[in-house]
Amino acid sequence: MSDTLYLLLDQNIQIEHPHVYLQDIARLSCSNSKILNRLRVMPVVNLPPDKPGRYVFSVMDLITQIQQKEPDLEISSIGEPNFIITFKNKPGPGFLLEWVKILFVGLSTFFGAGFSIMTFNNDVDVGSLFSNIYTQVTGQPSGHFTILEITYSIGIGVGVLFFFNHFGHMKITSDPTPMQVQMRLYEDDVNTTIIEDIDRMKNS
Structure with missing residues (x-):
């Protein structure tokens, strides 16, 4: 055998x-x-x-x-x-360059997400909606800084933390974060594309 x-x-x-x-x-x-x-x-x-x-x-x-x-x-x-x-036969980027890249990506993600939230709020006119709800419930005009705006702002922050399952070095659960999942899917797609392109070149 x-x-x-x-x-x-x-x-x-x-x-x-x-x-x-x-x-x-x-x-x-x-x-x-x-x-x-x-x-x-x-x-x-x-x-x-x-x-x-x-x-x-x-x-x-x-x-x-x-x-x-x-x-x-x-x-x-x-x-x-x-x-x-x-x-890879060359060492990766230096420590300073690595932190500059991380800072750039972090700031881009932060301001990009903030801009998206603000444009969504403007598109659906959340301010006017909260103002109308507050006036209908209390009978008083809204000062645009009521319990509705406060809880909404806190809810967005808490929702983002739970969705991304990540805050600094802490994770809420042991599951991979959505960012990790998307990066893995992107890496798999890149690998598959490279392999298929080489196969097509061999067969052509």
């Missing part, structure tokens, strides 16, 4: 050196420890050291390489059929 290798790959794997080995891009499991140790250090590809970027590979090509080294081995792939190797 031949041994079986279980191969698990993510859709996008980030590496920082051009010489890529199997253990760098895949999680491996095999009952035969000798085969497992040999395959962990199996060279997969040598990327151009001066060309960082994204490289698309097929699991079928990877299986072919493994079979050439271990012809009697059964291989079961339980991950992605195609995967991307993201090669």
Whole structure:
């Protein structure tokens, strides 16, 4: 009875050196420890050291390489059929630049959300609505700074905190925040688009 290798790959794997080995891009499991140790250090590809970027590979090509080294081995792939190797050979931006980018995104998000709320309130004329409600209920003219405006303002802030499930380093629940979900969906869409574009270029 031949041994079986279980191969698990993510859709996008980030590496920082051009010489890529199997253990760098895949999680491996095999009952035969000798085969497992040999395959962990199996060279997969040598990327151009001066060309960082994204490289698309097929699991079928990877299986072919493994079979050439271990012809009697059964291989079961339980991950992605195609995967991307993201090669970064340069250090990321400095600490100061990183904080500038975070500050810029934070301010853009804050003022953008505030502008959206203000334009919505103006479109539906919330001020006049609260004024009419206050006058009808109390019989007195509204001074535009009543319990309605106060509770509405507090409610928006509390609602945003609950919706984004995040305040500083604190989280209300252990669930991912809507921003994290959207970023994950965006990342998946980018990876899928890159893989499909490469497949179309190969088939054209």
